[in-house]
Amino acid sequence: MTLTATPGTPAATLGGRPASLRRRRTVGLAACVVAVLLAVVASLAFGARVVGPSDVVAGVLHPDTSDIAQAAVRSRVARTLLGLLVGAALGVGGAVLQGLTRNPLADPALLGISSGASLAVVLGIMLLGLSTLTQYVWMAFAGAALASVLVYAIGSLGREGATPLKLALAGAATTAALGSGVSMVLLSRTDVLDTFRFWQVGSLGRASFAELGQVLPFLAVGAVLAVGCARGMDAIALGDDVAVGLGQRVGVIRAVGGTAAVLLCGTAVAVAGPIGFVGLVIPHLARTFTGPSHRWLLPTSAALGAALLLAADVIGRVVARPQEIEVGIVTALLGAPVFIAIIRRHKVAAL
Amino acid sequence: MTDPVHTLAVEGITVGYDDRVVVHDMTLEITPGAVTAIVGANGCGKSTLLRAMARLLPARTGRVLLDGTPIDSMRSRDVATVLGLLPQAPVCPEGIAVADLVGRGRYPHQGWFRRWTAQDDAVVEQALVATDILDLADRPVDELSGGQRQRVWIAMALAQQTDVLLLDEPTTFLDVAHQVDVLDLLVDLNRDRGTTIVMVLHDLNLAARYADRLVALTDGRLYAQGDPSDVVTEQMVRDVFGMAARVVPDPVSGTPLVLPLGRHRTGRGTQPADEGAATPPTERPAAQPVP
Amino acid sequence: MTAALAPAPAAGAVVARGRRARTRRRRTVLVVLVLAVLAVAVLALCVGERSSSPAEVLRVLLGEQVPGASFNVGVLRAPRVLTGILVGVAFGMGGVVFQTMLRNPLASPDIIGVSAGSSAAAVVAITLFGLSGAALSVVAVVAGLAVAAAIYALSWRSGVQGARLVLIGIAVGAMLDSVIGYALTRAGVYDANEALRWLTGSLNSAFWPGVGPLAAALAVLLPVLLVLARRLPALQLGDDAAAGLGVSPDRSRLGLLLVAVAVIAVATAATGPIAFVAFLSGPIAHRLMRGTGALLVPAALVGALLVLSADLVGQHLLVHRFPVGVVTGVLGAPYLLWLLARTNRSGGSL
Numbered sequence: 001m002t003l004t005a006t007p008g009t010p011a012a013t014l015g016g017r018p019a020s021l022r023r024r025r026t027v028g029l030a031a032c033v034v035a036v037l038l039a040v041v042a043s044l045a046f047g048a049r050v051v052g053p054s055d056v057v058a059g060v061l062h063p064d065t066s067d068i069a070q071a072a073v074r075s076r077v078a079r080t081l082l083g084l085l086v087g088a089a090l091g092v093g094g095a096v097l098q099g100l101t102r103n104p105l106a107d108p109a110l111l112g113i114s115s116g117a118s119l120a121v122v123l124g125i126m127l128l129g130l131s132t133l134t135q136y137v138w139m140a141f142a143g144a145a146l147a148s149v150l151v152y153a154i155g156s157l158g159r160e161g162a163t164p165l166k167l168a169l170a171g172a173a174t175t176a177a178l179g180s181g182v183s184m185v186l187l188s189r190t191d192v193l194d195t196f197r198f199w200q201v202g203s204l205g206r207a208s209f210a211e212l213g214q215v216l217p218f219l220a221v222g223a224v225l226a227v228g229c230a231r232g233m234d235a236i237a238l239g240d241d242v243a244v245g246l247g248q249r250v251g252v253i254r255a256v257g258g259t260a261a262v263l264l265c266g267t268a269v270a271v272a273g274p275i276g277f278v279g280l281v282i283p284h285l286a287r288t289f290t291g292p293s294h295r296w297l298l299p300t301s302a303a304l305g306a307a308l309l310l311a312a313d314v315i316g317r318v319v320a321r322p323q324e325i326e327v328g329i330v331t332a333l334l335g336a337p338v339f340i341a342i343i344r345r346h347k348v349a350a351l
Numbered sequence: 352m353t354d355p356v357h358t359l360a361v362e363g364i365t366v367g368y369d370d371r372v373v374v375h376d377m378t379l380e381i382t383p384g385a386v387t388a389i390v391g392a393n394g395c396g397k398s399t400l401l402r403a404m405a406r407l408l409p410a411r412t413g414r415v416l417l418d419g420t421p422i423d424s425m426r427s428r429d430v431a432t433v434l435g436l437l438p439q440a441p442v443c444p445e446g447i448a449v450a451d452l453v454g455r456g457r458y459p460h461q462g463w464f465r466r467w468t469a470q471d472d473a474v475v476e477q478a479l480v481a482t483d484i485l486d487l488a489d490r491p492v493d494e495l496s497g498g499q500r501q502r503v504w505i506a507m508a509l510a511q512q513t514d515v516l517l518l519d520e521p522t523t524f525l526d527v528a529h530q531v532d533v534l535d536l537l538v539d540l541n542r543d544r545g546t547t548i549v550m551v552l553h554d555l556n557l558a559a560r561y562a563d564r565l566v567a568l569t570d571g572r573l574y575a576q577g578d579p580s581d582v583v584t585e586q587m588v589r590d591v592f593g594m595a596a597r598v599v600p601d602p603v604s605g606t607p608l609v610l611p612l613g614r615h616r617t618g619r620g621t622q623p624a625d626e627g628a629a630t631p632p633t634e635r636p637a638a639q640p641v642p
Numbered sequence: 643m644t645a646a647l648a649p650a651p652a653a654g655a656v657v658a659r660g661r662r663a664r665t666r667r668r669r670t671v672l673v674v675l676v677l678a679v680l681a682v683a684v685l686a687l688c689v690g691e692r693s694s695s696p697a698e699v700l701r702v703l704l705g706e707q708v709p710g711a712s713f714n715v716g717v718l719r720a721p722r723v724l725t726g727i728l729v730g731v732a733f734g735m736g737g738v739v740f741q742t743m744l745r746n747p748l749a750s751p752d753i754i755g756v757s758a759g760s761s762a763a764a765v766v767a768i769t770l771f772g773l774s775g776a777a778l779s780v781v782a783v784v785a786g787l788a789v790a791a792a793i794y795a796l797s798w799r800s801g802v803q804g805a806r807l808v809l810i811g812i813a814v815g816a817m818l819d820s821v822i823g824y825a826l827t828r829a830g831v832y833d834a835n836e837a838l839r840w841l842t843g844s845l846n847s848a849f850w851p852g853v854g855p856l857a858a859a860l861a862v863l864l865p866v867l868l869v870l871a872r873r874l875p876a877l878q879l880g881d882d883a884a885a886g887l888g889v890s891p892d893r894s895r896l897g898l899l900l901v902a903v904a905v906i907a908v909a910t911a912a913t914g915p916i917a918f919v920a921f922l923s924g925p926i927a928h929r930l931m932r933g934t935g936a937l938l939v940p941a942a943l944v945g946a947l948l949v950l951s952a953d954l955v956g957q958h959l960l961v962h963r964f965p966v967g968v969v970t971g972v973l974g975a976p977y978l979l980w981l982l983a984r985t986n987r988s989g990g991s992l
Contacts, residue, residue: 049990105809110816154982165805169748170982171814176753177978180917180971183842188962193838194831201823276816313873325824340796343806407885438882442745446933448664450657458876460886472654472661479657484907485736489660491933511887519882 025296032303036084039310043080044073047317077281082207082312083327086268087278089219091305092277095263095286096226099193099233101152102256103282104342105168107252108144109276111155112174116147117269118180121199123184125192134211136199140270141218145262151176152258202275202328204313215271222263223302229257230294237292275328277335278309284342356383356545357418357433357514359404364413366396366403373399374571376413381515386541386548388562390555392592396571397551398439398519403519404549405436417515431459437504439520443492449503450488453478456510476513478509482536499527505536516540518550522557530554534561555592559583559606567591583607664934671930675943679727682950686723687715688858689958717850725848725912725965726953727946728856730919731908733804734945737870737920738927738937739902742874743895743940744804747928747985750921751906754983756899757885757920759789760910762818762825779855780912784934786907787900789814794899843916843967845953852912867901870894871938916952917967918974919945925981 044056051059051069059073097106106115111132120143124130125296130139185192232253236241243250265279282305283297290296307329312334316325359381366374372472374396380385389397402408404415406422407517415422422430435456443452456478457471479485482502487495492503501521508516521537522530538561540546552558558565559579567574569580571589575582588596601608686697694702694711700713701708737750744754751757763785767773773781793814797807822841825833839846873894876884881891906920926948927940953967960969 035890117795133827150979154979157983163807166810168812169746169753172753172755172815173748173978173982176921176972177975180842180968180975183838183917184964184968184972186833186838187842187964187968190835193835196836197823197826201820201827276820326827329820329824332817336813336817340810343809343813344796344799402882405882405886407882426888427890428888431886434886436882436886437887438880440880441883442878444878444879444933446928448660448933451664451933452677454657454661455875455879455887467661469654469658472658474654476654476657485656488656489663491722508886517886631753 021291024289025291025300027205028286029296029300029303032286032300032307035307036303036310037135038305039314040080040084042314043083043310044076044192046314047072049155050067078212079204079207081212082272083204083313084306085206085212085215085219086272086275086313087262087309088302089222089305090275090309091286091301091303092223092226092266092298093261094193094305095283095294095301096229096233096257096261096264097279098283099294099297100236100261101156101167102237102239103167105280105339107277107280107339108148108269109274110168110280111148111171112178112268113144113148113149113262114274114276115140115175115178115182115266116143116145116150116335117266118196118200118274119181120145120146122182122192122196125195126185128190129146131195134214136215137211137267137270141266147174147178148258148262148265169233199273200274201326202269202331203326204272204309205324205326210262211271215267218267220264222260222267225256225260226264226298227295229253229260230298233257233294234292273326273328275309275334277339278305278312278331281335281338282308284338292338356469357385358416359434359515359549360416361404361410362413362416362607364403364410364415366399366408366410368399368408372411372571374403378413378572379566379573379576380545381549382540382564383544383547385563386538386550386561387564387566388550388552388558389566389568390552390558390591391568391574391619395568395591397568399571400568401517401519401549401551405434406430407436407438428459431511431513432607434515434517435508435511435514437508437516437518437521439523441480441504443500445493447498448489449484449492449506450475450479450494453506453510454502456507456512459511474512475506475510481509481540482506497524498526499533501525501529501533502536502581505533509540514545515547515549518548520551520553522552522554530557538563555583555588555609556601559608560601560604579606583609668931668934671934672940672943675930675940675947679943679946679950682947682954683723683727686726686950686954687719689954690714690719717822721853722848722953723950724843725856726809726845726949727869728853728860729909729916730923730946730949731864731942732860732905732945733916733919733949734923734927734941735864735944736844736902736906736909736943737873737922738924738941739867739871739898740920741924742878742937743809743898745878745880745900747925747981748921749804750924751903752915752918752920753814753831754811755818756790756811757786757906757910757915758815758818758905760786760907761841761893761915762789762821762913764840764914765822765825768837768840769825769833772833773785777856779908782911783904783907786903786910789818790899790903794896811949839965841967842965842971843914843919844965845913845949846965848913856908856912860905863901863905863908867905867953868938869897869899870897871936874898874936914965914967916949917971918978919948919970922948922970922974922977 041056041161044060045051045053049069049072051073055069056073059070060077079187094107098104117140120139121136124136124139130136151167151170152172168211186196216255232248235248236250236253240250268275282301286297286300290300312330313327316330319325361377361379363376363378364374365372365376377400389400391397397409403410406415409423415431417425417434427523453475454471456547457474476485479488482505484499484502484506485500492500495503505521521533525533534557537548541548562579564577565579565582567587569637575587583598585598586596588594595612597610597612598607599610684696684699688694688696692710692714694715698708698711699715702711740751740756741747742751760782764778764782767778767781791810793807797810826837829837873889876887876889877891877894884891923941923945924937927937927944930938931940948970949966952973953966956964956966956969
């Protein structure tokens with residue numbers, strides 16, 4: 001039995017989808033792309049110094065470094081690119097996590113992935129004397145991967161599998177557990193605290209082209225894997241048993257998708273620090289106009305995630321000028337209310 | 352159990368969740384001292400009606416009257432000494448002993464200063480004897496089978512010593528032997544103690560056999576109420592469950608027995624399926640006109 | 643089956659026998675716990691840079707002037723031990739109330755963020771406003787209560803359901819964590835260290851002037867909590883069953899939540915949120931009592947025991963002098979993960 005040949009499967013239904021849904025998806029994706037472009041321009045233009053549109057164009061294309069406005073734009077290019085990548089990675093990573101776990105509350109920060117990265121970075125600073133961001137990336141990545149596997153393993157024990165409540169509690173508890181390890185290190189080593197506390201809030205301000213090059217391959221592989229199991233996740237959405245009945249290899253999809261999520265989220269955390277709620281909120285927003293099909297959800301989440309993360313970064317740069325509020329704090333303050341709204345809308349019985 | 356018999360009635364209640372109305376303008380009087388079963392299709396508002404009667408859901412309009420007093424104006428604890436409730440999915444604390452769980456039914460009878468007494472021990476033991484689980488008294492509830500657990504919960508409701516007992520699908524998750532067992536137990540209580548029993552039941556045949564009175568709901572409205580043999584007719588099964596069926600006397604009890612017709616394997620009956628579906632309405636049951 | 647409704651000859655004898663056996667076991671465990679707390683307290687009074695003998699400690703406690711011991715024991719160690727016991731009792735009792743009320747051993751206030759308000763407010767007060775002492779305590783208590791009330795209000799949708807409360811608590815906690823992170827980056831490294839020490843929980847600032855208010859506040863709050871907690875056995879059976887027993891789930895939960903948070907906030911204001919004590923005491927007490935009744939008092943004793951012993955370990959047994967919260971955190975974390983796995987597998991509750 002193949003998926004497409006079976007009447008009544010999601011794939012078959014999608015084949016005959018109404019034109020209005022297709023139009024909504026196309027328009028939605030286009031709107032997201034426009035939003036990304038606007039966010040990019042805003043990100044290049046705003047900051048401690050506000051730059052006009054002509055200087056933005058000039059600063060990107062052929063910067064005249066003697067002009068201070070164009071130099072400012074130039075210095076924001078790496079940051080903007082990083083914002084795009086991290087936002088897209090978190091959006092797609094969140095959508096994959098939610099799809100694989102059938103869990104509307106899956107998010108890298110809430111599921112303890114960020115705290116795994118934190119502990120690894122602290123240990124790296126303390127034990128290995130790491131001091132540059134490029135070195136942190138590897139530690140953070142390893143920590144994120146380990147923590148996510150641990151949280152998912154614990155959260156999915158039991159008969160009902162990984163319910164939202166169980167996963168959220170497993171994530172919160174793991175965060176608390178790893179957090180006490182972090183405090184133990186920090187309290188005995190003031191020097192580590194002084195380095196670490198700035199990494200601990202997610203920020204795009206430390207971006208450089210060197211790191212961009214370093215993380216790009218990870219993100220690319222993660223994105224390809226995620227898109228590869230989009231169809232599989234559509235089937236998993238109906239329940240594991242149904243997915244098996246539809247001829248999907250659920251174990252393989254879980255493994256591939258899980259790798260994709262860890263690659264995307266882990267890399268994002270590694271390069272930008274813990275940024276909460278983006279991976280959670282973006283797929284929900286995207287789903288309002290793509291519907292549940294992952295082949296539309298993933299690209300739309302990528303675009304929306306990039307746009308919103310950049311926008312949050314710009315807000316953080318603008319509201320407290322000349323100081324900055326890190327993007328991780330902005331997303332937490334903006335994202336938590338959305339999260340609460342999602343919980344309030346869902347029937348608790350379904351949680 | 353010398354308390355006067357208590358009465359329970361609902362007067363024009365409308366009940367719902369959030370923006371959805373589930374029970375519409377329902378008026379119903381529960382016969383004191385009888386076993387009443389509420390039946391109906393999925394989503395017809397059976398459990399909602401029961402929950403409203405147990406004051407778990409506030410009525411938007413109308414009132415629930417316990418002994419003629421609106422139930423929401425009474426002290427919660429006072430209600431709990433008259434009206435007991437066994438919900439569909441009570442939560443069992445880990446590691447608790449059977450006798451201790453049953454003892455929690457004594458809560459409404461304990462005041463600020465009055466703690467546990469020998470009287471409470473006696474009532475708990477009586478409840479354990481009545482449900483035939485005295486030998487399990489000191490076992491942890493976790494270790495019991497589903498049927499035994501349901502007995503423990505019923506024993507807890509008994510220890511509450513209420514004259515009215517509401518049960519929301521007391522037989523779900525039980526196999527047929529345990530279903531019959533639980534219903535026998537409830538009828539025992541009714542006969543021996545005069546407890547008024549109101550329960551939501553899924554199985555129409557068991558309801559017809561065990562209940563003195565049936566209340567049939569459809570779409571949140573009262574369809575019929577009365578003696579099972581008056582309420583359960585082929586017409587009623589079609590209207591309430593949307594299903595063609597034969598109704599014959601139960602060879603064991605003489606109560607109505609519903610045999611669904613379905614579309615297949617009906618050849619050996621005296622009446623073909625399509626004819627059954629087209630049968631003109633039988634005479635309306637005496638209890639049909641809703642008061 | 644026939645219903646043998648005629649009371650047995652000695653009505654209630656079987657039930658009474660079993661109940662008495664369980665009560666005996668309960669008493670034994672409680673006595674052992676009290677003795678253990680006393681033993682550790684005496685040990686904590688004796689041991690230090692300059693250790694004293696139990697006899698000297700006793701003389702100091704009786705008000706005698708003992709050269710050398712009077713200052714060390716009477717001024718330094720006694721308030722520390724007393725504060726440790728008081729906050730341990732408060733965290734233990736407050737935590738177990740949450741776990742029982744929400745029917746989930748993981749739903750202790752430190753995990754689900756209900757007490758995060760105190761921490762966030764205190765860190766902001768330390769780093770951005772330089773507060774300390776009584777003012778800091780007041781800020782922590784008020785903010786703790788305000789945040790808990792907000793979480794309750796946000797969880798309200800024609801009634802508050804436990805699962806929703808837990809999830810919203812986690813969300814608010816995550817938001818407050820980012821506020822803490824922000825405050826830490828804006829502080830000087832000395833203040834950041836101070837704030838972190840506070841966040842971990844420490845008895846280092848426990849001196850006599852602080853003991854009085856702490857004891858007075860708990861003397862008012864703990865009895866109220868104990869009285870309200872008499873509804874817990876009904877609440878434990880699920881909202882519907884509780885209502886059937888005459889306990890209004892929403893009103894009871896609000897009362898229990900506010901008083902339990904007040905208890906925890908008062909303790910947090912005194913020492914900072916000592917990691918995992920609120921979370922660990924209930925499950926440990928549950929295992930000790932094996933379902934023989936209410937967990938509030940045993941959990942309180944376990945809490946006191948945990949804080950005192952962890953402080954002893956942190957002060958004297960490690961290479962560094964660690965605040966008590968680091969010890970409870972590092973010891974508690976594996977237990978937390980184990981409990982998490984076990985709870986999920988069995989779907990159990992307290």
